[in-house]
Amino acid sequence: MPKSEERMIDKDGVRIDGRKYNELRQTKIEVGILSNADGSAYIEQGKNKILSAVYGPHEVHPKHLALPNRSRLRCRYHMAPFSVEERKSPAPSRREQELSKVIREALEPSIFLEYYPRTSIDLFIEILQANGGTRCAGITVASLALADAGIPMRDLTTACAAGKVEGQLVLDLTDNEDKKGEADVPVAYMPNLDAITLLQMDGQLTLEEFEKTINLSLEGCKQLYELQKEALKVKYVAVKEEVEE
Amino acid sequence: MAKILSKRQSGQFVVPGNRLGVIEEFTPGQGTYVERGEIYAEITGHTLLDMQNKTVSVYPLVRVVRVPKVGSIVTGQVSKLQNKTAIIRIFKIGEEQLSGVFSGLLYISDVSASYVDSIYDACKPGDIIRAKVISEKNRIYHLSTADKGLGVLYAFCSHCGHMLKQKRYKIFCPECGRFEKRRVAVDFKETVS
Numbered sequence: 001m002p003k004s005e006e007r008m009i010d011k012d013g014v015r016i017d018g019r020k021y022n023e024l025r026q027t028k029i030e031v032g033i034l035s036n037a038d039g040s041a042y043i044e045q046g047k048n049k050i051l052s053a054v055y056g057p058h059e060v061h062p063k064h065l066a067l068p069n070r071s072r073l074r075c076r077y078h079m080a081p082f083s084v085e086e087r088k089s090p091a092p093s094r095r096e097q098e099l100s101k102v103i104r105e106a107l108e109p110s111i112f113l114e115y116y117p118r119t120s121i122d123l124f125i126e127i128l129q130a131n132g133g134t135r136c137a138g139i140t141v142a143s144l145a146l147a148d149a150g151i152p153m154r155d156l157t158t159a160c161a162a163g164k165v166e167g168q169l170v171l172d173l174t175d176n177e178d179k180k181g182e183a184d185v186p187v188a189y190m191p192n193l194d195a196i197t198l199l200q201m202d203g204q205l206t207l208e209e210f211e212k213t214i215n216l217s218l219e220g221c222k223q224l225y226e227l228q229k230e231a232l233k234v235k236y237v238a239v240k241e242e243v244e245e
Numbered sequence: 246m247a248k249i250l251s252k253r254q255s256g257q258f259v260v261p262g263n264r265l266g267v268i269e270e271f272t273p274g275q276g277t278y279v280e281r282g283e284i285y286a287e288i289t290g291h292t293l294l295d296m297q298n299k300t301v302s303v304y305p306l307v308r309v310v311r312v313p314k315v316g317s318i319v320t321g322q323v324s325k326l327q328n329k330t331a332i333i334r335i336f337k338i339g340e341e342q343l344s345g346v347f348s349g350l351l352y353i354s355d356v357s358a359s360y361v362d363s364i365y366d367a368c369k370p371g372d373i374i375r376a377k378v379i380s381e382k383n384r385i386y387h388l389s390t391a392d393k394g395l396g397v398l399y400a401f402c403s404h405c406g407h408m409l410k411q412k413r414y415k416i417f418c419p420e421c422g423r424f425e426k427r428r429v430a431v432d433f434k435e436t437v438s
Contacts, residue, residue: 058345150307155262
């Protein structure tokens with residue numbers, strides 16, 4: 001842990017982990033790594049490690065939750081007890097419940113829920129290791145798990161945060177930067193439809209800064225989108241070639 | 246996306262949201278959707294351009310999502326019998342295994358074209374049955390076994406639980422010799438293959 005007088009960004013604009021202001025953390029994405037789920041994906045973004053699984057569409061239990069005109073998307077964002085420095089109680093906290101809702105609402109517009117009335121699609125996001133920006137990485141990976149499950153979607157959803165640290169606007173904040181920084185703006189984005197599905201802000205920004213921050217997040221989202229596409233391609237194009245051989 | 250437009254060939258890898266063209270040039274097919282006059286992919290797969298019929302579709306590389314629909318042939322296990330209905334847990338649609346189950350309802354009048362005295366003469370709990378979805382009304386899948394090829398595939402003795410065998414038009418338990426009544430399918434199976 002850096003001491004409080006230590007700077008988060010040095011005079012050349014390089015951050016503590018050696019990134020520039022507009023650089024994402026080192027990101028690795030894998031699709032289809034769980035055999036028991038209908039669809040799954042895994043992401044490593046810096047020190048974040050997140051697993052996501054999708055089941056469904058299947059019958060809703062309890063039955064009264066079934067919606068007559070569309071499928072019900074149920075989302076569970078959960079942090080493992082060992083995901084943070086001090087053990088976290090495995091019971092869902094207020095924060096996790098809210099994030100589950102927020103992630104669900106960020107993904108709902110991308111899915112053709114109306115194709116499968118009276119069913120449910122269950123989505124699980126398990127944070128194995130957290131280091132800031134897990135809601136965004138969670139959305140990115142959950143969207144891939146949905147694509148892997150073959151659920152029809154309007155677009156892939158990708159999410160990335162940007163914020164203000166020591167007066168500078170930076171992309172993809174780590175836990176440390178988020179805590180020491182002045183503001184944090186997570187954005188979820190559908191790149192082909194050019195639509196924002198999640199926008200939150202924590203902290204204070206001027207109007208100009210806010211606009212710049214969103215644009216910075218969108219840049220990050222577009223970079224992540226390329227990685228998402230690549231991950232799907234690696235899984236499915238490689239599998240097909242194996243079959244042909 | 247401009248790349249996809251200029252290349253115009255089948256077999257391109259697409260992910261949900263990739264633009265495939267406009268509705269003026271193609272009829273949208275399977276695995277695509279239309280928004281603001283443009284065609285996009287909705288699943289991961291390879292593009293299929295049919296230049297003769299001017300259609301574009303996406304051949305899926307991912308699992309195809311299946312839910313029971315009116316007309317589909319389903320296979321399930323009889324979970325319980327009520328007065329005049331059987332509740333069936335559907336685990337197969339056509340030849341495709343489902344990852345979960347859907348429940349369906351078989352009413353006594355839909356068991357067979359002829360009159361059936363009691364639902365207990367048609368099936369018993371635990372039997373594996375093939376049926377057709379005839380309606381989705383009231384949020385329930387209503388099933389029918391009245392057609393040819395539909396009915397009980399595997400049956401178990403209600404006395405000892407042994408698998409039942411078929412002898413001419415009757416089915417009996419080789420363990421305890423009981424004869425039972427079922428609405429059997431033409432391809433009733435005596436052993437698990």
